Amino acid sequence: MTESVLAYMQSLGQAARDASRVVAQASTAQKNAALLAAAKALDAARAELTEANQKDLDNGRANGLEAALLDRLALTPARIDGMIEGLRQVAGLPDPVGTIRDMTYRPSGLQIGRMRVPLGVVGIIYESRPNVTIDAASLCLKSGNATILRGGSEAIHSNRAIAACIQRGLAEAGLPAAAVQVVETTDRAAVGALISMPEFVDVIVPRGGKGLIERISREARVPVIKHLDGICHVYVSAHADLAMAQEIAFNAKCYRYGICGAMETLLVDQAIAAEFLPAMAARFAEQGVELRGCVQTQALISCLAASEEDWSTEYLAPVLSIKVVADLPAAVTHINHYGSHHTDAIVTENLSQSRQFMAEVDSSSVMVNAPTCFADGFEYGLGAEIGISTDKIHARGPVGLEGLTSEKYVVIGSGQTRG
Amino acid sequence: MTESVLAYMQSLGQAARDASRVVAQASTAQKNAALLAAAKALDAARAELTEANQKDLDNGRANGLEAALLDRLALTPARIDGMIEGLRQVAGLPDPVGTIRDMTYRPSGLQIGRMRVPLGVVGIIYESRPNVTIDAASLCLKSGNATILRGGSEAIHSNRAIAACIQRGLAEAGLPAAAVQVVETTDRAAVGALISMPEFVDVIVPRGGKGLIERISREARVPVIKHLDGICHVYVSAHADLAMAQEIAFNAKCYRYGICGAMETLLVDQAIAAEFLPAMAARFAEQGVELRGCVQTQALISCLAASEEDWSTEYLAPVLSIKVVADLPAAVTHINHYGSHHTDAIVTENLSQSRQFMAEVDSSSVMVNAPTCFADGFEYGLGAEIGISTDKIHARGPVGLEGLTSEKYVVIGSGQTRG
Structure with missing residues (x-):
């Protein structure tokens, strides 16, 4: 220097x-x-x-x-x-x-x-x-x-x-x-x-x-x-209101592709995947969102194959990875492993599931029945924000x-x- | 490695x-x-x-x-x-x-x-x-x-x-x-x-x-x-109850010499220095505490000369530096400059002074009419402490x-x- x-x-x-x-x-x-x-x-x-x-x-x-x-x-x-x-x-x-x-x-x-x-x-x-x-x-x-x-x-x-x-x-x-x-x-x-x-x-x-x-x-x-990155997830549980889940997932991805709170991976419970995914995929396709799915997803909808790298990629673009998961614990494990501890959401009508998800997901914001794109200082009532912290000490979110x-x-x- | x-x-x-x-x-x-x-x-x-x-x-x-x-x-x-x-x-x-x-x-x-x-x-x-x-x-x-x-x-x-x-x-x-x-x-x-x-x-x-x-x-x-160090001060203001001030200063130094909340420098307002210091010094002398004073202090009591280094030394021992200061702002300036942002106290009966001291002293604990040795998780009702932080972000004190x-x-x- x-x-x-x-x-x-x-x-x-x-x-x-x-x-x-x-x-x-x-x-x-x-x-x-x-x-x-x-x-x-x-x-x-x-x-x-x-x-x-x-x-x-x-x-x-x-x-x-x-x-x-x-x-x-x-x-x-x-x-x-x-x-x-x-x-x-x-x-x-x-x-x-x-x-x-x-x-x-x-x-x-x-x-x-x-x-x-x-x-x-x-x-x-x-x-x-x-x-x-x-x-x-x-x-x-x-x-x-x-x-x-x-x-x-x-x-x-x-x-x-x-x-x-x-x-x-x-x-x-x-x-x-x-x-x-x-x-x-x-x-x-x-x-x-x-x-x-x-x-x-x-x-x-x-x-x-x-x-x-x-x-x-x-x-x-x-x-x-x-704030490093925002690899945000929406998990549609077996107990989700599927119409609500579609609105939330669509909004989470498409409100704005370039914000850190945009959803990058959609996790779908295997119990409702066959019912939920085709209509959801059609809506994303109409919007021009490229879909990359796991093997189970590919069996249900037409999409590209997701690679291991996709699960830890922040696209900030009209691209979405989709994974079918066995249950809520599998969703939580995926989020805590591949996510960036930024903002993650569950869609469920079940109280125990909502409590479990809120307690176990280790992210600066954990949401129930709301899209991840709401992660924002104005929306949270802070008036303004200097950034969104993904650190653990001092300030999170x-x-x-x-x-x-x-x-x-x-x-x-x-x-x-x-x- | x-x-x-x-x-x-x-x-x-x-x-x-x-x-x-x-x-x-x-x-x-x-x-x-x-x-x-x-x-x-x-x-x-x-x-x-x-x-x-x-x-x-x-x-x-x-x-x-x-x-x-x-x-x-x-x-x-x-x-x-x-x-x-x-x-x-x-x-x-x-x-x-x-x-x-x-x-x-x-x-x-x-x-x-x-x-x-x-x-x-x-x-x-x-x-x-x-x-x-x-x-x-x-x-x-x-x-x-x-x-x-x-x-x-x-x-x-x-x-x-x-x-x-x-x-x-x-x-x-x-x-x-x-x-x-x-x-x-x-x-x-x-x-x-x-x-x-x-x-x-x-x-x-x-x-x-x-x-x-x-x-x-x-x-x-x-x-x-x-927690780096505890260079703690007690400032005896012009509006102090001098009997209380003597008890507080004595306790702050002598409760235990080796704790981080022990007073290392006593700041005395010039308005009451001549009245306060002789009896205070006698009490410390009786306890075997070595005193190191500024020029004005040396004119009032018998003690060693404090060097510039004394003002930023954590003795953790029966040694005390003493400085006569012009007023409250001078005391605050000294504390914020030479202290370690750990714990500092004022002795005063004046409300405005207490508010000013609490607002302006940049330390993890700021005390009014209490000795610095109270800085402790048990005393604060935390039940126990893993340490005392002198950092500014996340946890202080x-x-x-x-x-x-x-x-x-x-x-x-x-x-x-x-x-």
Whole structure:
């Protein structure tokens, strides 16, 4: 790593650490004022934003960026509206900081409870979508954290223009500029530095492709809240309402192919497979979804053969693997083995089955009679999400404001001593 | 790393992963039965335990182990009593697994809540105290986790004898033997393997000296719940009841010098320093506590000069550094800069001061009018603790059963689809 990049990142880190002490103590009103002022600044800066984004788009085209990435990079008027609306929504969310719960008297006479507090400094590493700059900055600010944002180099002009609007918001509310910092260099060594400064950064949230996230998890010297992949299942049990099961499975796959909560494997109980699969397959075929089935599935419907690899593949595309399973325990075993511990669902009318599935499936979200595509911070009432965690410690599932905080113990006495 | 050690650790890991699925689903009654049966087995095996421990003590003496370590290593009858009592207490604690909170209806009609679930496989790495084997195994089992225990090589015979009793308890309750495994090799490469198997181990809890914990944190490829050091402060404010302050400061330092919650630095407000310090110093002197003061302190009492290094030293000994500070903000700044984010206290009768101190001090426990030595799982009502975390994510402060669990989302619908 070049020394100048390291020194630069350390200066950002030190400034963030200092700013985090101020933001952690900022009042709810002050944080909301900054968010609303940033929303106004974005609205007033539409021309600048579009111009900056055009530079990124031009560079992207010149560098042969593929169409899907160019699409993600584009700051359309609707996306600017979305960022403004997002800021207003985060301003409207309840402030978790300072909440005290379970304040109880202990036999010693001490009163002990837990107070929700910011994590400190959050580093966000993301790829081409510039709107992540606003999502991440607003959630971190509202939860009392300072942020260092490292977006993709292909979005650097857009991110700078967005950051300028956030800076106007912070200044108007009297909050330090270093509460939200965008890494200005596109040198890749900056990422290596950001994930190796536990003295300045408390947690890293990477957002992007699996390769990026795996690399960061492997190399980070700071805790990482991460989302690797979403290999989500729907299991249609022997006790399912089959009409409901068809709606759920169809929605789970086809609501949007590209989201992490999309179903990738449909598990069908052998007791109802012959009755259920033909109509289900016809519906998917009509929608243009390619089906890959196990041997039993192939005996019931016309489809390609699924390979062993299919059971652990996140297609994010109109492709679905289908497996006939013996019973609920077999479904659970398959899910816990091949899945990614993201979101998995059962369709059943049987209470014992629903309880067993909820208890035994080891995923961040476990659903009964609902499609996996509902796995989302807005749908869960978090207001917004900074990502969906497939980790086991700290935060699992959609991570909103609460996931960006922790709890400390508060202890109040009147001179008790331990003896 | 030798291949055979790696293969051995992977076999432990795979067995733990398999057992974790069983333990996670075990009923509260079954887990309690195992704990109580293990307590009985310990009681029945006193002779075996003492004999095994004697081997470790003999080897320790032959290898020139220092007296303090030999003392920690000794399994006295009172310590065996303590282990038995500990098992019974953990059996008596409420089972956190499966608890569902905040089950609410969303506008979509879905009912969404959070269910507490085990982390999976917990790896514990500790040094000479064999009783940690029981503490760790019992807390992990009650919280539905499988455990891999790697104790100090100097305690290997004691740990094996204790593990045999746990095995009897597991067998009696019909739980898999691999729910609690003790690493049988004393090869140091076993630690390296244990902290590098994210596929088999979900979290590592190291217990021991700062050197061990720093090395593990640096090298682990698995999340670590850790406690580095306890540089704890008591700040006597300008609004303190000085008689209470003296009791609190004395207790915080002298309850036990060697615990992480012991006060290492006393901060005294300049407004009351001249009134407070002479009597306080006399009391510490009488107790044999060596005092090291800042320049202002030295002007008021007879003591050694504190060096810059003193402010960040965890003495764990009858030594105390004392600093006169200008006001509450100066005290907070000192604590957040030099402290270890463990436990810090203010003595004050002023409500605003207490609120400001609680909000601004960035430590896992923040206390008002209570001595820092109360930082302890039993005192906090957790029943027992596996350690005190000075981390910011997941668990802060004393870590009990809840800290060994996480929460997943449970979502119940009746066929809703997202559109």
